[in-house]
Amino acid sequence: NSARSETFDVVVVGGGPAGSTLAALVARQGHRVLVLEKEFFPRYQIGESLLPSTVHGVCRLTGVADDLAAAGFTRKRGGTFRWGATPEPWTFSFSVSERMAGPTSYAYQVERSKFDEILLRHAGRSGAVVREGCAVADVVEDAERVRGVRYTDADGARREAYATYVVDASGNKSRLFQRVGGERKYSEFFRSLALFGYFEGGKRLPEPNSGNILSVAFDSGWFWYIPLSPTLTSVGAVVRRDMADKIQGDRERALTALIAECPLISEYLSGATRVTDGQYGQLRVRKDYSYHQTTFARPGMLLVGDAACFVDPVFSSGVHLATYSGLLAARSINSALAGLVDETVAVREFEARYRREYSVFYEFLLSFYEMHHSEQSYFWQAKKVTHHDRTEMEAFVDLVGGVSSGEAALSEADAMVERLRADSAEFAGAVDQLAHSEDGSMLPLFKSSVVSQVTREGSQVQMRALLGADAEPEAPLVPGGLVSSPDGMFWLPASSG
Ligand code: FAD
Structure with missing residues (x-):
């Protein structure tokens, strides 16, 4: 037929x-x-x-x-995090300055x-x-x-x-x-499990950040708290994969216990009720490997x-x-x-471009996990770059292989760990500066190498x-590589771009 x-x-x-x-x-x-x-x-x-x-x-x-x-x-202006050394939540905004x-x-x-x-x-x-x-x-x-x-x-x-x-x-x-x-x-490093559901009536961050995602690290992992409407909130806990049995057994009980473990999320949900019908009615579990x-x-x-x-x-x-x-x-x-x-x-x-973009985020997230410390927690101990063996880092080096900056150091897994440590320290320092700054300027964060990499391609x-043909001509990613056409719809050889 x-x-x-x-x-x-x-x-x-x-x-x-x-x-x-x-x-x-x-x-x-x-x-x-x-x-x-x-x-x-x-x-x-x-x-x-x-x-x-x-x-x-x-x-x-x-x-x-x-x-x-x-x-x-x-509207999401950025993210608010209770994460890293600072006990108070700090806010990352997509604009360089809070006022601009x-x-x-x-x-x-x-x-x-x-x-x-x-x-x-x-x-x-x-x-x-x-x-x-x-x-x-x-x-x-x-x-x-x-x-x-x-x-x-x-x-x-x-x-x-x-x-x-x-x-x-x-x-x-x-x-x-x-x-x-x-x-x-x-990836061994990122293997975890997410348990999530929806709530009506949860608190909001003070303006102008009420639309931000709130991410909160706690001993068993971290929570996301996403305001989907003035009253509806998506709430999820990311925890160790070996907690799967506990979570699958009784999801309601598991989520309630995790919320109770995390004071900030408990406070935000104190007057809220869980949605129990429609598309948001069930508690779901996903591996986020x-x-x-x-x-x-x-x-x-x-x-x-x-x-x-x-x-x-x-x-x-x-x-x-x-x-x-x-x-x-x-x-x-x-x-x-x-x-x-x-x-x-x-x-x-x-x-090449897709692999590069993926690896840029991968590296940024390694730094993100590296900066949070909790001595007693299995979850956070396992999320230290230095606790992972060479094979994990080698897999990452393979991923970047051939498409990254071409630094010779990248060909060595040990050198990669060194570089990640340095980048993570720089990132943690920038967050610290932000958390203590008076004017809320994002400059230190945007200047840190992992953040500037992760925002580069997106911008x-x-x-x-925004500008179409008026945009600056792009540089090819690899020597002799292609660049996007002025309307963004095609690839062209760099010389004619
Ligand atoms: P999908 O959105 O999965 O779409 C694939 C489509 O293909 C589906 O509609 C499916 O029905 C269809 N399909 C499947 N099989 C077939 C078939 N055989 N034939 C025809 N159709 C088929 N991302 C964010 O940006 N922000 C977040 O906050 C975020 N949080 C996350 C939290 C968790 C716990 C997880 C696990 C992921 C999260 N993500 C987040 C990632 C996000 O969910 C995915 O990256 C995104 O949905 C991928 O989009 P996609 O188009 O590739 O696939």
């Missing part, structure tokens, strides 16, 4: 932030894009705290930023069911064919490349869709990523978002990496389909989205 087999330029598996971003950016170039999504939207998802580069960078490039602005999400909040120095806290639906509908309006209730079972391949996918549609019929590129954006639960080859490597696939692409197939890699949620980087990788992959696909750049070169650029994407 010919209706059961169709041909597109790109088939995207999964309609989360990674898939919708890529689909919109490729469809807007006039290419035929099919998005196959297993669920019917709106559907629940975790990952509610965003970064400015998603909101003002990637989402401006896809054209969905105004829809997001109209949706009424909580620029027009793009905020992000949103989002109900993902709403946010993801806005992005998926926007992909549809951008020209992509979006089909919900369609679960992809496998890829179709030959000796040369991946040629398409097999899926079951909403009526239960088996179908095939062929395409020049299959993009796996199916998140962390799907197994499709295995078809790209290589191996999924898990960090991992990365050793290869992100093969001929005819690319991995984006959680299908490719995931890093610990403490700095809200998941949706940033998902949408940013969607943008990188879209540039590669747009350039190859238009014949501007050789496919292999275009895909190599995607992988570049924001500038590109």
Whole structure:
């Protein structure tokens, strides 16, 4: 039956932030894009705290930023942390100075069911064919490349869709990523478990920080406290993985006990009640193990978002990496389909940049954990870089390998530990300065090397989205590498960029 087999330029598996971003950016170039999504939207998802580069960078490039602005999400000016040496909470703001909040120095806290639906509908309006209730079972391949996918549609019929590129954006639960080859490597350092639920009537931080994420370290791990609306709060505890039995046994009891262990969160929830019905009614458990696939692409197939890699949620980087990788992959696909750049070169650029961005966050998060100390706590003792053996550091060096700054020191795991220690100390010092500063200036933090690295690429994407052709020309990431076109939609050789 010919209706059961169709041909597109790109088939995207999964309609989360990674898939919708890529689909919109490729469809807007006039290419035929099919998005196959297993669920019917709106559907629940975790990952509610965003970064400015998603909101003002990637989402401006896809054209969905105004829809997001109209949706009424909580504005997030930054993060407030009870973390590190300072006993009082300190606040990181996305603007360099507390008093100078620029027009793009905020992000949103989002109900993902709403946010993801806005992005998926926007992909549809951008020209992509979006089909919900369609679960992809496998890829179709030959000796040369991946040629398409097999899926079951909403009526239960088996179908095939062929395409020049299959993009796996199916998140962390799907197994499709295995078809790209290589191996999924898990980090020992970041293996933990999250237990989370929703509350009505929790307290808010004093203005102007009422929309901030509040992250609180305590002996068993750390809490997130995310204000989704004036009254609804997402609350989650991240704890050791060996507490799994305790948590799975009686989730309600486990969460109550963890909250009782953490004075600040207890205080914020003192007048609140847990939501017990609807999409927020259950207490959920997720492993938040960090991992990365050793290869992100093969001929005819690319991995984006959680299908490719995931890093610990403490700095809200998941949706940033998902949408940013969607943008990188879209540039590669747009350039190859238009014949501007050789496919292999275009895909190599995607992988190098994505890997670099992932490793920048990975390194930042190592520093983040390194700065909190608690003598009695197993959780925090295990989160010391120096307590990990060479293999963990070697895995990290492999990850950075070839795409980082090229410092010779990076080739040595021991040298890496030294550098991480120095960076962590510098970061902890900057936090200390911030916590004790009178004017709330963020300068010391933004100047510290791990923070400036982690904000660099995001601000570049924001500038590109805001200024288009007026933005400063980019430097290639690697000598002889590609740069983005003035409109941000393609890769070009550096000389003509
Ligand atoms: P997803 O959002 O998972 O979307 C994938 C889609 O693919 C889904 O809709 C799914 O239904 C569909 N799909 C799956 N299999 C198939 C198939 N076979 N066929 C068709 N469709 C399929 N990130 C943040 O930015 N901020 C946070 O505060 C944050 N907190 C987190 C807390 C925890 C405990 C965890 C575990 C993660 C957190 N994250 C956070 C990370 C965030 O959840 C993810 O990084 C993000 O959702 C990844 O987006 P994605 O588009 O890659 O995948």
